[in-house]
Amino acid sequence: MNEAVDVLIIGAGASGAAVAWSLAETKMHILCLDQGGWMNPAAYPSRGRDWEARFFGDYSPSPNIRARPEDYPINDDNSPIKVVNFNGVGGSTVMYTAHFPRLHPSDFKVKTLDGVADDWPIDYDTLAPFFAENDRMMGVSGLSGDPAFPPTEPPMPPLPLGRSGAALGKAMNKLGWHWWPSDTTVATTDYEGRARCINLGHCTPACAQGAKASTDITYWPAALRAGVELRTHCRVREITTNEHGMASGVVYYDKDGVEQFQGAEVVIIACNGIGTPRLLLNSASGRFPNGLANSSGLVGKNLMFHPYAQVYGFVEEVTDSNRAPPICLWSKEFYETDLSRGFVRGYAFQFGRGAGPVMEAVMSEAKGILPWGAAHHAVFRRLNGHRLQLSAICEDLPEEHNRVTLDPHLKDIHGIPAPKVDYTIGENSAKMMEHGVARAKEVLAAAGATDICVNCPILYGGWHLLGTARMGTDPERSVVNEWGRSHDVKNLFIVDGSVFVTSGGVNPTSTIQAIALYIADQMKSRLANLFD
């Protein structure tokens, strides 16, 4: 029998780690359960000659392809964008590009400003101190003074522009469009025990140098030192409730596959926009027949991905290719609403430096620009190391038919029903993508690129899992309140990307973590009447 804890956190990824660290100062008994284990940097792909090949196998971003014991299957057959994630201590911060923009102030007021979707119940100013705290904890490198964003103070200088950044910046200047070196969680100096970036380049599938911030090397060491307990290889099946309609704990399978019960006074879910609704729906009971915290019927609905429109081409000069962190710049030229474009809201561009030789060969062959036969060698030498790339990351508006439900047949290795994703790209998003592709082609033309290719959407581009347990003040239109507490279950909190009301048009990890810190702060300030 496990001793009951004060706070039980489910998931040790971006948000779970942040909330654990923040709550640790309360000296409560805090336990985190994660379905995966600690990562072993000695086994990371960039240490071996097969570093690129592993992206198609045990370090694939798709859980369905990767299929490690830590992963659970996801039925995303009915979606043009496939879910990608990583499971283990650190979650998807182990496997992400470390691109670290924040949502804009306007992103929190889309109904007021543009008459679509809903406003958030919180705003940018509320989150600003938590963004800054998170930048310090994760270790952000960047450049102050971006005219497209309120002032920020990244603790480390930006990554070098490199050849690719300079070529892209020059092209953007020709067009007179905004660009700026990206904020990134790749450390450009030695930082809080992390070694500085040495340009391994293969950043996304985990950083062997430890320069890229993942919560297993940022928040977790600090949280553990402060007394938080982290139990690995424990997969939660359901959250249980008592006769008062409060969460009483969880049922989980331990590392040996043995079913366990863990009692808790407070339960915090940090399982991302797919895992969280899956868990809530799997926690249906006589008291909560439609799933836990689901009186609104919105658990699993309003899934937002950020459809990516990727365009790339090849220039005569040599680019950085795989010899530097993959993302170098962003542009917010088309971020804020301009109705003359034919859609509301907008998108950011993120600019890529290039690809390694295997990736280049595989992608170019698949696109039909790398021929078979005698011409192969000459063409490959013209393409490899000459790529410039950019992607429009489009704001996805919430639509209830885009949803996560439980698959009636598919189960994980513990027999727990797997999530099923039904998703279509909305009309507004489609117009935005089309606009992004056209503008991206102009950028590449200005850079002198040829052999232009388009991936619209990026098939395995479902990194950002948002909106499936949205926050709001109206219990009929939201799952959690403005400080992350379930409307229905007063000791149940959600801190991951599920609570997003709208998606913005940027990578969400920075905002997810700021929200987790904000919710933790709210909890700390309300400890005396947390359940009122």
Added chain:
Amino acid sequence: MLTKPALTPAQRDDLRSFAAMIIPDSAEYKVPGADDPKIQADIVATLGRDTEPVREALDHLARLAGQPLAGLDPARRETVAKEFRNSGGAAAATLIRVVLQCYYRDDRVLRSLGLELRPPFPEGYTLEQGDWSLLDPVKARPAMWRRVP
């Protein structure tokens, strides 16, 4: 106990012929073709989780060819390869990918491309700063983020 080989001799023959169609050797660039014994051995030894789709792809290829690929005249071989590419689906894509991923990590090929024969870690690479003055016109822009009420 003897373990079953990943591929049958016939499948290995077709794999070799098929790989050479994608990437033949080149005297100009001083590189082997993808049918080179070392590259073929790497492919077979590292199939791992790709074994099933590669078998499936080779079976499909064999059905289209009706005989060992190497026995077809060049024109017919081209036709079969094209048909395979168009109709082979994910399995064909996997077969092509495993050929490419083993070819482009071969020492002789990397050397010909001017790339170092090592993984990225621990040496990493040098990234030049680039011309930061390019950012001056952007810095001169007025604030462009949208204010909220």
